Amino acid sequence: MKRAVVAGHICLDIIPGIDHAFDLIPGRLYEVGAPLIGTGGAVSNTGVAFHILGIPTTLMGKIGDDSFGEGVLGVLRTYDDALADGMVMMPGVVTSYTVVVNIPGSDRIFLHCPGANADFLADDIQYDALDGASLFHFGYPALMASIYSDDGEQLVEICRRVKACGLTTSVDLAMPDPNGPAGAADWERILERSLPYVDVFMPSGDELLYALDRDRFGEGDNLTASDLAPLSERLLEMGVAISAIKLGPRGIYVRTGTAEAIAGIGGAAPSCPEAWANRELWFPVYEVDEVVGATGAGDTTIAGFLAALLRDELPTRCGCIANAVGSFNVQVPDALSGIKSWEETVAALDGGWKHDPFSVDEPGWRRDPDNGVWHGPNDQA
Secondary structure, eight states, X not given: OOOEEEEEOOEEEEEEEOOSOOOOOTTOOOOOEEEEEEEESHHHHHHHHHHHTTOOEEEEEEEESSHHXXXXXXXXXXXXXXXXXXXXXXXXXXOOEEEEEOOTTSOOEEEEEOGGGGGOOGGGSOGGGGTTOOEEEEEOGGGOHHHHHHHHHHHHHXXXXXXXXXXXXXEEOOOOOTTSHXXXXXXXXXXXXXXXXXXXXXXXXXXXXXXHOGGGTTOXXXXXXXXXXXXXXXXXXXXXXXXXXXXXXXXXXXXXXXXXXXXXXXXXXXXXXXXXXXXEXXXXXXXXXXXXXXXXXXXXXXXXXXXXXXXTOOHHHHHHHHHHHXXXXXXXXXXXXXXXXXXXXXXXXXXXXXXXXXXOOSTTOEEOTTTOOEEOTTOOO
16 A cells, blocks of 8 residues: 655644534633543644545644643644654644634634644654655645745645655645735745646645636636636646645546656556546545534545555545545534545445536537536546
8 A cells, every 4th residue: 555644744633512503702601511632733634634535644743741732742642643643743833723713603713823833844744754655745834934934835845755756746735824924925836846846736725816817816716617727727837746625515627647747756656647648637525414414524634645646546536535535524513523435435425425516618618427527628637
């Protein structure tokens, strides 16, 4: 089985139990239930999801030597002792944490402290631990001050050095705080510098708009096929071989480069690059009884897609598995307790799991009745 390494942002998530809707008004007290304590950030959400999906995984993150840091280690060890081995504990540094306010009927509110993540550098990657790995995923540069400063110099260095080791590289951007230092960074420039060393890039629609089309920021989940085509083409021009834009309840839009580009992505390259070449696909999400929360939905969706890539699945299968994992995620309040094993995920898909009602009402798009995937006019399969 091909092995993955996941590095970057990790934190402790504190999710108060909230079972009814209310408006947050200054000066009021709101009684809540018992908290759910877990780990968050891409290292935990994507990395542990890999582990649950049966992908051998090494995690690399930075925490403080405080009680929250011990909490992070404790949570990781409940899955596997080895998952905690790659955490670097820094004396006198605050561990990153997030209070997730998940009010029924409303999108999540995050109160986030970057903590130790703010000082993560390229030299914090344990490059000797990359030996034998096929894929490297780096998560949340937009929440890591040292990574995005100087036009992303540290991010460029990480991706360049890992790519030189022969691994397939993947990056998950995360949403910068528009009113903070990360929001003032030149994200278009950061992407232009780093994406030549990135093989798979799976931002959300709004993350991508914030970087490339700031005037339309806020419209991410409502982008049309006509909007998505030029955005994805821009990513391919920057050097990405596989671009996948996450659109929340409207699924995932995927564009890919040439067969030569796909064959050159490194350790996770598919055995049949031609089947991946020049694709344009839109994957609807699956029906669930209740959406409880979306914490980590994007991270676990990425884990599903990359786990399928590592197992040499075809692109149509990768996108379906990605959305299946994401659909399991949203049925629980935290990021990981809803994730199923690879075998359970595949069984749910093969058992006839239905998509949410969805259509692409633009010229040239057609639906495959066998799997519900929509094929665009740029799909050259």
